Amino acid sequence: MKKGLSPLMSTILLLLFAGTLGGAVMTWGSTMKAEEQETTAGCENVLLKEIEIDGKSVCLASDEMNFVVQNIGKRDISKLTITLIGEKDINKYNYDEIIPVGDILRNSVQTDIGAIKKVIFVPGVKEGLCAEKSLEVEQIASC
Known part of the structure; x- marks a missing residue:
């Protein structure tokens, strides 16, 4: 068997x-x-857009970087981390004021890192930063 x-x-x-x-x-x-x-909880309705003025959204004037961004999401942005990557160094700045939905932020930051190669804007909400919603700008012109 x-x-x-x-x-x-x-x-x-x-x-x-x-x-x-x-x-x-x-x-x-x-x-x-x-x-x-x-x-990503809290970040699904966050969206940041660069706004061009005279063809520039980010520009460098001697030791100052100027930028214009708009909150085009459906939720207020409660913080903004700005990272500058330059020839000499990397600088990070925190903007802790609320950017309401639809508002445009025009601001500048002091920098001494040489020619800027890239700027990264990371929006944040109360729950934390929304790295997956970051805005990167690589074309930095002179102001």
Whole structure:
């Protein structure tokens, strides 16, 4: 007499194994999605846009960088982190005043890092910074 599994039993075992494996993958995937949503809570309605004046949204005048940005999202921006990457160094500035929906912010920051290669604006809300909503500007002209 043969001591092997019948084709019916092996099919049932294969289906059970596949179902268990599929359930484990789906549970893992939903956990990953939930964690991803937690990191962006509060940021889904945040959007920052550069505003050009005379063809420039960001410009450098000797040791001062001027910029114009607008909150075009559906939520007030409660903080703004500005990172300047220059030839000599990297400077970071924090703007802690609220930028209401639709408002335009025109401001300047002092800098001594040489020619600026890139400016990164990271908006924030009460819950924290929204790095995934950052605005990067690489074309910095003279004012």
